[in-house]
Amino acid sequence: MDFDIITPLLNNQSDEKIVLLVMDGLGGLPMNKGGLTELEAASTPNMDALAKESALGLHQGIRTGITPGSGPAHLSLFGYDPIKYQVGRGVLSALGIDFDLQKQDLAARGNMCTVDAEGRVIDRRAGRVGSEVTERLCALLNEKVNIPGVQIFTQVVKEYRFLLVVRGEGLKPNIEETDPQVVGEKPLVARALDKESEKAAEIVQEFVRQAGEILKDESPANMVMLRGFAQLPDWPMFPDAFGLKSIAIAMYPMYRGVAKLVGMDSPPAAASYEEEIDMLEKYWNDYDFFFVHIKKTDSYGEDGNFENKVKEIEKVDALLPRILALDPSVLIITGDHSTPCLMKRHSWHPVPTLLYSKRCRPDGIEQFGERACLRGGLGGRFPAYELMPLALANAGRLEKLGA
Amino acid sequence: MDFDIITPLLNNQSDEKIVLLVMDGLGGLPMNKGGLTELEAASTPNMDALAKESALGLHQGIRTGITPGSGPAHLSLFGYDPIKYQVGRGVLSALGIDFDLQKQDLAARGNMCTVDAEGRVIDRRAGRVGSEVTERLCALLNEKVNIPGVQIFTQVVKEYRFLLVVRGEGLKPNIEETDPQVVGEKPLVARALDKESEKAAEIVQEFVRQAGEILKDESPANMVMLRGFAQLPDWPMFPDAFGLKSIAIAMYPMYRGVAKLVGMDSPPAAASYEEEIDMLEKYWNDYDFFFVHIKKTDSYGEDGNFENKVKEIEKVDALLPRILALDPSVLIITGDHSTPCLMKRHSWHPVPTLLYSKRCRPDGIEQFGERACLRGGLGGRFPAYELMPLALANAGRLEKLGA
Numbered sequence A, B: 001m002d003f004d005i006i007t008p009l010l011n012n013q014s015d016e017k018i019v020l021l022v023m024d025g026l027g028g029l030p031m032n033k034g035g036l037t038e039l040e041a042a043s044t045p046n047m048d049a050l051a052k053e054s055a056l057g058l059h060q061g062i063r064t065g066i067t068p069g070s071g072p073a074h075l076s077l078f079g080y081d082p083i084k085y086q087v088g089r090g091v092l093s094a095l096g097i098d099f100d101l102q103k104q105d106l107a108a109r110g111n112m113c114t115v116d117a118e119g120r121v122i123d124r125r126a127g128r129v130g131s132e133v134t135e136r137l138c139a140l141l142n143e144k145v146n147i148p149g150v151q152i153f154t155q156v157v158k159e160y161r162f163l164l165v166v167r168g169e170g171l172k173p174n175i176e177e178t179d180p181q182v183v184g185e186k187p188l189v190a191r192a193l194d195k196e197s198e199k200a201a202e203i204v205q206e207f208v209r210q211a212g213e214i215l216k217d218e219s220p221a222n223m224v225m226l227r228g229f230a231q232l233p234d235w236p237m238f239p240d241a242f243g244l245k246s247i248a249i250a251m252y253p254m255y256r257g258v259a260k261l262v263g264m265d266s267p268p269a270a271a272s273y274e275e276e277i278d279m280l281e282k283y284w285n286d287y288d289f290f291f292v293h294i295k296k297t298d299s300y301g302e303d304g305n306f307e308n309k310v311k312e313i314e315k316v317d318a319l320l321p322r323i324l325a326l327d328p329s330v331l332i333i334t335g336d337h338s339t340p341c342l343m344k345r346h347s348w349h350p351v352p353t354l355l356y357s358k359r360c361r362p363d364g365i366e367q368f369g370e371r372a373c374l375r376g377g378l379g380g381r382f383p384a385y386e387l388m389p390l391a392l393a394n395a396g397r398l399e400k401l402g403a
Helices: A003-009 A045-051 A070-077 A089-096 A131-146 A195-215 A238-243 A253-261 A273-286 A296-303 A306-324 A370-373 A384-394 B003-009 B045-051 B070-077 B089-096 B132-144 B195-215 B238-242 B255-263 B272-287 B295-302 B306-325 B370-374 B382-393
Strands: A018-022 A053-061 A106-115 A119-122 A149-158 A161-167 A221-229 A247-251 A287-294 A330-335 A351-357 A379-383 B019-022 B054-060 B108-117 B121-123 B149-156 B160-169 B221-231 B246-249 B288-293 B330-334 B351-359 B377-382
Touching: A003 A384, A003 B246, A018 A070, A018 A306, A018 A384, A018 B019, A045 A053, A045 A306, A045 A351, A053 A161, A053 A384, A070 A131, A070 A253, A070 A351, A070 A384, A089 A106, A089 A221, A089 B221, A106 A131, A106 A195, A119 B238, A119 B272, A131 A149, A131 A161, A161 A195, A161 A221, A161 B382, A238 A287, A247 A253, A247 B288, A253 B272, A273 A306, A273 B149, A287 B238, A296 A306, A330 A384, A330 B295, A351 A370, A351 B351, A370 B019, A379 A384, A379 B377, B003 B221, B003 B382, B019 B070, B019 B121, B019 B382, B045 B054, B045 B306, B045 B330, B045 B351, B054 B370, B054 B382, B070 B382, B089 B108, B089 B160, B089 B255, B132 B149, B132 B160, B132 B195, B160 B195, B160 B221, B160 B295, B195 B221, B238 B246, B238 B288, B246 B255, B272 B288, B272 B306, B288 B306, B288 B382, B295 B306, B330 B382, B351 B370, B351 B382
Parallel strands: A018 A287, A018 A330, A053 A379, A247 A287, B019 B288, B019 B330, B054 B377, B246 B288
Antiparallel strands: A053 A351, A106 A119, A106 A161, A106 A221, A149 A161, A330 A351, B054 B351, B108 B121, B108 B160, B108 B221, B149 B160, B330 B351
16 A cells, blocks of 8 residues: 555544554464364454454465565555565564664674685585574674774674674665675675765675684684675654554564564563553553564464464453453454464465454454455455555544545 | 556447446445444345346445545546546536536636735635625626636635636646635745746736735635646546447536546436436437436435435335336446445445446345445455446457457
8 A cells, every 4th residue: 555645644633543463373274174274273252253343354465475474474564565665684684683773774684604714615604503602703793893983783693693783874785795605605795786885885894804803713603794785764654654653562573673663662572462461551542553463373383283373362362352441443353474384384375354443344254264254345365555544444544535 | 447458449349338327425334233234224126136147346446445535436436546547626626516617727726715904814714604605706706807818717616615717728737825724824826836837827826916806895705715726637538448428417516527527428417316317218329328326325324314325225226127128238336435324424445336237247146235245256345447347348348358
C-alpha cells in the first residue's frame, strides 16, 4: 500500500487503539494426509469465539510462492511492501543482536576466516569457530583497532559471524564485499563503488588491514571478511505515516529491532508471554498501536515439534481474555509467515489472519484455522501490507478519498 | 484496467447491450452481533433468482481499507482506476450542480467570506449564509463582473459555497488558492504556479478584485475566496475506449456529472425509479451501455435508517422484471461503495456484485447478499475497475489477445 494514498487521509480525531498480535510462524500443514494443521488442531475457544465476529483470511508477506524471512515478513505486517522496502544485510545483523544503530552508522556482516601465510583464504568460516571465540576476538578488535575520526564496534552474532559498525560523518555504504567466495584467493579489497562511498571504503580497508595484524597469531580465526555494507534506510516512519504512537512488545531482539527500524518505541524485552501482556496493560494509555510478538510458535515449527507448537498456540489463546479486557478498537491475530512442523522451516503458505473490530463485516465463520480462514472476507492470499490500511479504517482513523 | 489492453481488443461486430445498475451505498453491516446486513435482510426474490445464474463477488472501488467518495467510486465502476484518474475539485463542484463544463473552461470552488475594513478575513464562511443569499450574490457577480476576452459564471453550490467558471482561450489551472486558511489574514493572491497558467491567474485576480468591489456593501458575505482550480481531464472517453454508445440514467446531478465527465450522454434527471426504468425502455434501441443510478439506498444508509434502506432495495428488486424483459446481454447489479446504517457514512467494506449474462459461469449461489457473494467467482475484494472488461467479455465485445 502506498503511504502517498494513506497518509493524506489520516483522521487525527480518532484515539482508537489497534493491537497486532503476531504468533511467529503461525501457519502450518497437516503432518499426515487428511490431518489438521497446528492451528486447526489447537483448542482455541477464545479465538474461535472472536472469529465469529471478525473478518478472516490468509495473508502473504511478500509474493505468491515466496518464503519470507523474519525481517521482510514483519515489514509487510507493518504496511511496508518488502519488495519496495529492502533492508541492507548489515543493518539486519545489527537488528538481530539489538545493536543500537544510529542514523549515519555504516554496518556490515563479518565472517571470521582462516588465511595462509600468503594471505589466501583457506577456510571462509574459520572452522566454524564458536560464539565464545568470536566474542573474544571482537573484544580484541574493539580494544586495538584505531582509526582516527571514527569509532569502530564489532560484536559477535553467532559462531564465526560478527557485526561491524563504523560510526562517523559522511559514510556511504556502496562498497565492494571482501569475501572472494572461493578458497585459494586473497580477500578482495573493499573498493568504493561510487564517489560518495570513498571515505567509508578507505576506513573499511584500514579496518581490515589492522584486523589482519591484530589476529595474525590467532588460530584458526586469523582474518576477517566483510559483506552487506548498509545504513539505516530513509523510509517513511510508521508512527508518522499512520498517525499512531506505536510500541513493540517482544521477547527477542530481532523483532524489537525491525519495529525500531520503522520508528516504533520498544521497551526492554519481556521474559514471558505473561510479562508481554503485563506490558501491554502497563503501556495501554500511552500508545495507539501495540505490536505484540510471540516467538515460540516458530521455534517449535523449526524443530518439527507439532505437539509443542499446538500447546504454544493454546497458551496464547488462554491469554486472549486479558487482551480483550483492554477493549481494543481493532485486534489482529496472525503470524508473520508459516513455519509448518512438517517442513521444519519458514514456508510460503498463506498465514491465517483474524481482524476483529466493531466495524468489521463478520464472515460468520466459527473457527480460526487455515481452512476456515479460506472462506473469509479478507481472501485467501491477500498482501500482508494491506492489513495496516484496513486496521486504520476499522479504527475510524481514515477519511474517505474524494467527495 | 488499462485501456491500452482493452481498446485494441474491441470487437465492433457485437451489438449486445450492457446494463450497470448501481444502488448507491448498497453494501452494509449487521446492526447487531450475528445479525443480517441490509441486503441480506431485504426480500429480493428477483435478484436471488438471478444470482443462481450469475457470477457473484464483492468489489473495492479504490484500495483495501480506503473509503471511496462518490466520484472515485463511480469512476472505478466505469473502468477508471481512481488513483490513476483523479479529478480536480473545481470540476467535481461543477459536476455536482449539473453545470455544463466545456473542454477549455477553468473551474474553481468558491467560498463567500467576510472581510474587515482592511480586507482581512474575519469569517471564512460568512456566517454560513444560506443558499438563497449566495444565489443572489452569484447573480450579482454574473451581471456585473466584466473581464474582456472571457466569460465568467458563478453558481451557488450550497450555503456559502459556489462554483466559479472562467470560459476563454488558453487558460491553465495551476494557480495558487486564495483561502489563507486562518482568520486575521488577507485572502492570498491567486498566483500562477507555472508559466502556462499566468493568463488564467491574471483573470482570476481581476475577478477577485471586481468581486470585492461589487460585494463591499453586502453583509456578512462581502468577499470571495477560491480554491481547487481545475479543468476537465484529458482522459480516454468511455464510449471510445470501450466501443459503447453510452447513456446515464440518474436522479441526481452528481452521478449524471461523473458519467458526462467520461463522455456518456445523460438526458435530464428522472424523478423516480419508475421513471428511470421508463427511460431505460425509451432509449433501449439507441444505446449499447446503460448506467442506471439508484440514490436512496445511500441516503438511508447515511441516515442510519436500516428499515428504509431495506425497503429501497426491495423496491429495486420489484423493478427487476422490467429490466430483464428488455433482455440485456449483460446485467450488473452492484453499489458504488458501502454505506452501512450502523456507521451512517460511506465505508471501505467491499460491495456485493452480481454479473448476469448468458456466458457467465454461474457460481450456484442462491442469494444476493454480502456473505453469499463471498463464495462467488468474482472474489471477495476485486477491483471495481475490472468490471467493465468483464462486462465487455460477457457481451461478446472483446477478441482474444494473441493467436
